[in-house]
Amino acid sequence: MSVITRAERGARTKLPPEEPSIPQRKGGTAGYWLYLLPGFVLLLVIVVIPLVFNVYLTFTKWRGVGAPDFIGLENWFTIFTDEDFWTSFTNSVWMVLAMVVIPTTVGLMVAALLFDVVGRKFGGKVGSFLRATYYLPQILPIAVAGIVIGWMFRPGETGSVNQMLAVFGIPAYDWLGQMPSALLVLMGVLVWVQIGYPVVVFMAALQRVDPELYEAAELDGANWYQRFTAITLSIIRPEVFVVTLTCTIAALKVFGPVYIITQGGPAGATLVPAYYAYSEFFTKRNIGYGATIATVLTVLVVVVSIIFIRVQNSAERKERAGL
């Protein structure tokens, strides 16, 4: 995940003014369309056409060979009475908890501690070192992370978690084979992977806070909590928005860890929409139905993004009006 680029994104949402930056000789800005051509063609072939094709497939029954059979809205009727479908979207809520709510809250606390306490009182180097530590899981390919976790939580006596618990006399447990531990392990992995991203982004954002603001507030008798909410949170709000948005979308789309750690099991208990669509495509060969799940997921992602962007824009407007 890009840290800088995404943090920068928050700062530069304003669009440039109307006229082109170079004085135009003739033909206005039309000539610039040539520069957009390669990008547009590729976007059309790789994103737009497949997306439309995918929506078309939701109205068909198809096993991937021959021509798709047009069946109208059947897939759409099926999906709303499909228990697995509802389970997968309910599990998305758990994924949001594990990839957005917990990492953002804990990340905010860790960033504030590292910046405010560790950085100030124990030196910037200690702070940077700890920040890098928290960030480390982020550079790990998710497939590798999944495999290591799968191995740690192996059932029986070879799993390292079971071996550790054996020291305390706790018997071996099949972590990934039953509920709710399978879901909890999956969530734990996601928290572990995600935590570094908010820590790093928030620490970068905290550099913007003028220390004199804190000193003034301290002189006025504000306690740590009051300073944190009144000063820190209000200044780094754009970053909180960006982190929440990008992580929410990532949580809705999560696939790799589920594929590697639990395969949606036990008995569909850790099913998520992305994995459900994938298994319909390539395991059960119900292409039309898989396409329907993927379409619902896409609509959800787009709706969530639009809501976020709107909320952020209105918050910015309010702030400007208040100043």
Add this chain to the structure above:
Amino acid sequence: MTATSVIVMPANARRPRPRGGMTKKRPVDWLLLVAVIAGGIVVLVPFYLILVNAFKSPIDYATSGPFAFPQEIDLTGIQNFWERVNFPEKVWNSILISGTVAVLAVLISLLNAFAIGIGRVRGRSWIVLLFLMANLLPQEALLYPLYYMFKSVHLYDNVWSVIIVFTVIQAAFGTYLLASVLGTFPKEVLEAASIDGATRWQILWRVVFPITRPTLSVLLIFFFIWTWNEFLIPLTFLPSNANQTVPVAISVLTGDRLMDVTTTAGAALLSIIPTIVFFLIFQRTLTRGITAGAVK
């Protein structure tokens, strides 16, 4: 990992100034420090397990358990993985795919962003939104149609299928970011070049490109890493052993759960090394890129 700390260090960071009584350490500060360090240790546990077990023999693992240091350095786990997946081949596939994607995606982002940020074409806010949405979409919504398309043009099980897909997806994000960076490009420079008779093409390559190069190199590196770590698309489009990337190879190998623990640890260790090496090589480029981005 000092590399990551360099990357994320904002160049214009105002160092926390120790002043007055602020450096005085109260007991509660020590307590908080211990808490943050404890959290960091928890984060590091899986890495520790990878490191110590990669160098153990299976018998050593069985007798001493996962947390102990190896009794003697044993490389059979690493060697097993290296040979079973033909590791150099997988690393080369990953480098080829990620490297080509990074270069092509930066190129296309630059062309798009030139038209949007400097050319200010009509409807550009919609164009930016279109590219942004292309980046945010769940890949599953494109998966089967792309699978079908690649099969019909014989690009299925060919690294170019994955290269093309990620070029478009990464360029979509690059366009979004670069368009806003170029939107704030100093106007005087462009005017001066234009008065000197430079064409748009010359302005792009002789003025815009050199000045934005630091930002472009940061994008290049992130595109490389994001593509390196991708899983779903390579898993789907590159089924044969000879075309697999590092993450797919390790997941396929361990999927059968027959592999012993020390080989798993060896596999994980080998899979992290390229990423870490990459960070170490490019940390200076990254720092410079951020400096340039921050000064604007």
